[in-house]
Amino acid sequence: MTANDHDVPALLMQGPVPAGEIAASPFDAALWQAIRTQEAIQKMTGGDIRLKALKAFVALNIAAILGDDDHLTSGEIADICKADAALMARFLYAMHAYGVVTTDEDGRYGLTPLGQALQPGSAMWAALGVITSPLWQQAGDSLADTIRAGHPAILGGAATPYPLVTREPDLGPMFDVFMSGRTAGPAAALAARDYSDVRTVADLGGGDGTLLATILTAHPHLNGILVERADVAARADLRLTEQGLAGRVQVITRDIFDDVCPSADRIIVSSVLHNRDDSTNVTLLRAIRYALEHARPRAQLWCVEMLLPEAGIHTSGTDLDLRMMAMFPGGQERTLRQYQALLASAGLNLIEGGLLPGNHTLMIAAPDGA
Numbered sequence: 079m080t081a082n083d084h085d086v087p088a089l090l091m092q093g094p095v096p097a098g099e100i101a102a103s104p105f106d107a108a109l110w111q112a113i114r115t116q117e118a119i120q121k122m123t124g125g126d127i128r129l130k131a132l133k134a135f136v137a138l139n140i141a142a143i144l145g146d147d148d149h150l151t152s153g154e155i156a157d158i159c160k161a162d163a164a165l166m167a168r169f170l171y172a173m174h175a176y177g178v179v180t181t182d183e184d185g186r187y188g189l190t191p192l193g194q195a196l197q198p199g200s201a202m203w204a205a206l207g208v209i210t211s212p213l214w215q216q217a218g219d220s221l222a223d224t225i226r227a228g229h230p231a232i233l234g235g236a237a238t239p240y241p242l243v244t245r246e247p248d249l250g251p252m253f254d255v256f257m258s259g260r261t262a263g264p265a266a267a268l269a270a271r272d273y274s275d276v277r278t279v280a281d282l283g284g285g286d287g288t289l290l291a292t293i294l295t296a297h298p299h300l301n302g303i304l305v306e307r308a309d310v311a312a313r314a315d316l317r318l319t320e321q322g323l324a325g326r327v328q329v330i331t332r333d334i335f336d337d338v339c340p341s342a343d344r345i346i347v348s349s350v351l352h353n354r355d356d357s358t359n360v361t362l363l364r365a366i367r368y369a370l371e372h373a374r375p376r377a378q379l380w381c382v383e384m385l386l387p388e389a390g391i392h393t394s395g396t397d398l399d400l401r402m403m404a405m406f407p408g409g410q411e412r413t414l415r416q417y418q419a420l421l422a423s424a425g426l427n428l429i430e431g432g433l434l435p436g437n438h439t440l441m442i443a444a445p446d447g448a
């Protein structure tokens with residue numbers, strides 16, 4: 079049998095068909111197109127089993143077992159995990175292919191930087207815990223219902239998923255650690271900026287205080303204000319105290335969308351606007367504009383968000399937009415122009431922008447006419 083007899087295994091054995099040959103035979107071109115389509119879909123659906131594999135890696139505690147520099151055989155790892163040795167060997171074979179573990183000629187496994195990043199308590203461990211939690215998974219599973227209904231199916235009529243997050247004892251703290259890890263890169267970049275004419279930095283929806291702590295530690299003349307929901311504010315308070323910043327930061331428990339913004343000459347909203355619809359955000363932004371107008375000269379708003387890419391381009395912003403759709407009524411990623419329009423609706427001018435680590439963007443705004 080030859081490739082022209084449409085024997086798919088034989089075709090695959092021959093490797094890629096030169097473009098000219100594909101064009102010469104309409105049937106073969108269609109067959110190859112079908113194979114490539116199938117491969118593309120398999121690549122997308124493969125994300126599901128890879129996520130589950132990472133979840134299993136964490137559940138089996140393999141990162142902790144291998145520690146910083148231990149190298150163990152799959153049999154030894156299986157013994158410690160009380161797991162089936164043959165399946166553990168196959169599992170580690172896959173984790174090696176995914177770049178999570180290393181292996182040597184003696185068949186001993188160690189951790190790659192990616193595997194190290196999954197140590198219990200780490201930001202990536204927390205990210206995985208949040209993303210594979212029943213709440214996040216159910217939100218994704220009900221995406222079609224959400225699209226039909228026009229609001230997240232898992233929420234009923236609630237305005238945000240945060241009360242559901244708080245209801246799960248482990249999920250809230252894990253979400254904070256996840257966010258803290260995501261913010262570490264942008265925080266370092268923001269801390270490297272000039273604060274010589276700034277006295278007070280307010281971080282609204284500032285999570286566990288990672289961003290504020292990074293800026294305040296780098297600039298000892300600054301004071302900070304962190305506004306958060308009650309449970310997060312309590313954890314932020316503890317963390318900022320542990321970092322020796324208690325005397326310099328005021329932690330306020332308040333709804334940031336309640337039309338009141340503390341006075342500060344640098345106001346930060348990081349990964350906050352993407353959780354809400356335009357009109358709720360305009361309420362917040364108007365309050366911010368008022369606070370900036372009554373602060374020191376050259377007071378600014380710094381927004382940190384992941385931008386939605388141009389149509390047809392896939393970035394992490396594309397995926398995050400669907401996550402917002404599944405979980406936050408009105409939540410969405412936006413393009414730079416959409417943010418510019420949103421800021422303008424609240425009387426704020428976008429005056430500068432810049433890329434931050436982790437596909438985040440800094441958008442700096444000031445009151446109109448300032």
Ligand SMILES: C[S@@+](CC[C@H](N)C(=O)[O-])C[C@H]1O[C@@H](n2cnc3c(N)ncnc32)[C@H](O)[C@@H]1O
Binds near residue numbers: 260333349
């Ligand atoms: C996506 S997280 C971002 C956290 C942090 N700003 C960062 O960039 O890592 C959004 C934060 O906003 C807080 N938040 C949401 N709604 C809030 C509200 N109405 N009032 C105060 N904080 C709120 C959440 O508790 C959460 O910590």
